[in-house]
Amino acid sequence: MTITLYHGEPNGPSLTVLAALFEKGADATLERIDLAAGERHGARVPHAMEVDHSIEGEGPVLVVDGIPMADSVFLACYLDDVGPGPALCPSEPYDRWRMMTWCRYIVERVAPAAAYLGVAANPPARVPQGVASVDLAERWSDAVAGKIDDARRADSHDKIVQAVERIERELSDGRDWLIDAFSIADLESYAWLAGMTELVPEAFADRPRTAAWLARVMARPAVARALAMATSAAPEHIWAPGPEINRWG
Amino acid sequence: MAETPSVTLYHWEPNANSGKPMLTLFEKGVAFDSHYLDLLNFDQHKPDYLAINPLGTIPAMTHGDLVLTESTAIMEYVDEAFPGPRLMPDSPVDTWRVRWWMKFMDQWLAPSFSMIGWSVFVGPSVRSRDPAELDAAIERIPLPERRIAWRKAISGAFSAEEMTESQRRVAVGIGLLEQALGQREWLASDSYSLADINGFNLAYALPLSQPHLSNDELTPNIMRWLRAIYARPATKSCWALGRTDMARRVTILEGEPA
Ligand SMILES: N[C@@H](CCC(=O)N[C@@H](CS)C(=O)NCC(=O)O)C(=O)O
Numbered sequence: 021m022t023i024t025l026y027h028g029e030p031n032g033p034s035l036t037v038l039a040a041l042f043e044k045g046a047d048a049t050l051e052r053i054d055l056a057a058g059e060r061h062g063a064r065v066p067h068a069m070e071v072d073h074s075i076e077g078e079g080p081v082l083v084v085d086g087i088p089m090a091d092s093v094f095l096a097c098y099l100d101d102v103g104p105g106p107a108l109c110p111s112e113p114y115d116r117w118r119m120m121t122w123c124r125y126i127v128e129r130v131a132p133a134a135a136y137l138g139v140a141a142n143p144p145a146r147v148p149q150g151v152a153s154v155d156l157a158e159r160w161s162d163a164v165a166g167k168i169d170d171a172r173r174a175d176s177h178d179k180i181v182q183a184v185e186r187i188e189r190e191l192s193d194g195r196d197w198l199i200d201a202f203s204i205a206d207l208e209s210y211a212w213l214a215g216m217t218e219l220v221p222e223a224f225a226d227r228p229r230t231a232a233w234l235a236r237v238m239a240r241p242a243v244a245r246a247l248a249m250a251t252s253a254a255p256e257h258i259w260a261p262g263p264e265i266n267r268w269g
Numbered sequence: 270m271a272e273t274p275s276v277t278l279y280h281w282e283p284n285a286n287s288g289k290p291m292l293t294l295f296e297k298g299v300a301f302d303s304h305y306l307d308l309l310n311f312d313q314h315k316p317d318y319l320a321i322n323p324l325g326t327i328p329a330m331t332h333g334d335l336v337l338t339e340s341t342a343i344m345e346y347v348d349e350a351f352p353g354p355r356l357m358p359d360s361p362v363d364t365w366r367v368r369w370w371m372k373f374m375d376q377w378l379a380p381s382f383s384m385i386g387w388s389v390f391v392g393p394s395v396r397s398r399d400p401a402e403l404d405a406a407i408e409r410i411p412l413p414e415r416r417i418a419w420r421k422a423i424s425g426a427f428s429a430e431e432m433t434e435s436q437r438r439v440a441v442g443i444g445l446l447e448q449a450l451g452q453r454e455w456l457a458s459d460s461y462s463l464a465d466i467n468g469f470n471l472a473y474a475l476p477l478s479q480p481h482l483s484n485d486e487l488t489p490n491i492m493r494w495l496r497a498i499y500a501r502p503a504t505k506s507c508w509a510l511g512r513t514d515m516a517r518r519v520t521i522l523e524g525e526p527a
Pocket of ligand 1 (some may be wrong): 288326328
């Protein structure tokens with residue numbers, strides 16, 4: 021089995037997958053790409069329908085024996101299946117359900133908000149060539165043009181506030197991690213929220229359990245190693261168009 | 270002997286999110302108490318059900334003391350928690366592909382089908398009721414996003430732009446399904462999986478609802494796949510729980526290829 025990971029700066033979905041790879045000690049070749057310049061759409065990265073139409077937007081691509089795969093949570097699940105390191109998913113079905121529904125909440129409600137605010141604060145320079153998905157191409161044009169909708173910005177802000185409230189509540193029984201043992205839920209939540217501490221500071225004010233949890237995730241050797249791969253001074257400022265904000269309920 | 274905890278599924282028609290855990294339970298051979306909620310009668314926003322799922326969306330499942338929501342995550346739970354045929358592939362890459370397709374359908378394609386369905390079916394079905402009663406019903410909906418969706422459906426307020434975008438996505442999605450099903454027997458792997466169960470719930474009525482986009486000439490692989498799933502005994506038992514013409518649309522799959 022040969023694995024190659026094409027990843028961007030350690031922020032958002034690239035951070036999830038890099039850290040999962042290091043947590044699991046899976047053998048992979050790392051290829052750095054500039055997600056924020058749209059390099060995923062160019063000739064350097066293998067293409068597949070599942071990458072072109074991944075609704076995560078700009079995220080890392082994992083190529084396993086020639087098969088290009090996308091979507092950070094599911095890539096992390098894949099690495100959990102194949103890597104030798106300690107499990108990143110619970111073993112009991114009910115706890116696995118808790119992890120999957122938590123990740124679904126992050127992916128569906130929080131990631132679009134974080135990407136919207138992140139891109140608004142750090143707009144990409146130009147729209148890349150060859151974006152196959154029509155709606156992703158539109159998010160690129162809007163981001164480059166600085167076309168920010170006030171209602172969406174406000175809604176995204178609320179979503180970040182709610183996410184931190186939810187984490188604070190979740191950890192209120194004194195747990196260290198979101199689903200009992202450390203899991204992909206911690207990685208995915210951290211990866212999208214780390215850059216929000218600066219953009220939505222009010223959400224994190226007076227949230228001691230969340231602050232301690234963020235510090236715990238950041239201190240994990242695998243996360244530290246992923247963060248140390250940054251080529252920019254502040255990887256949490258590097259954003260590219262992400263998942264869309266729900267069109268329907 | 271310890272008593273096996275019982276399973277209750279709160280669902281509407283075998284269709285979309287309700288049908289996903291229903292068909293999974295039938296495929297696994299898990300006995301369950303069926304608790305039918307009439308979505309068009311707003312049963313999902315009544316206090317009895319809100320006590321189970323405070324979000325007021327269908328489906329929800331209880332297993333002993335456990336309460337589970339989110340149809341796709343429930344399917345994975347059912348597959349893992351009960352004996353019966355495995356509905357996830359053995360290979361980790363195929364497992365990834367099953368999840369990829371379920372996310373693509375749940376979060377990109379199904380919402381577009383939904384918007385069309387709500388505008389042509391759900392809205393018109395309830396529109397003629399007493400406006401004051403409808404208003405009160407909408408006020409009871411817990412999720413603000415859903416209050417907006419219901420109001421739009423009832424007043425027919427989906428914009429032309431939104432509907433065009435949904436129709437575009439339906440066409441793209443049909444193209445991608447046809448492409449994937451041209452590559453392998455089942456949607457995400459060589460064995461029948463949760464991706465097929467999920468996809469069938471989304472697509473079973475395609476030849477009726479989108480006849481110009483999906484039919485034996487244009488999408489032979491989708492048609493082959495839908496008929497193969499319809500032929501399964503679990504599918505027959507599951508659709509037998511339908512009470513309306515909506516679920517009966519599945520009989521379009523009884524015909525042979527033209
Ligand atoms: N993500 C949830 C969505 C559940 C959902 O939205 N169900 C729809 C029916 S398919 C519903 O309850 N609609 C009625 C309403 O919102 O009032 C799942 O997959 O279970």
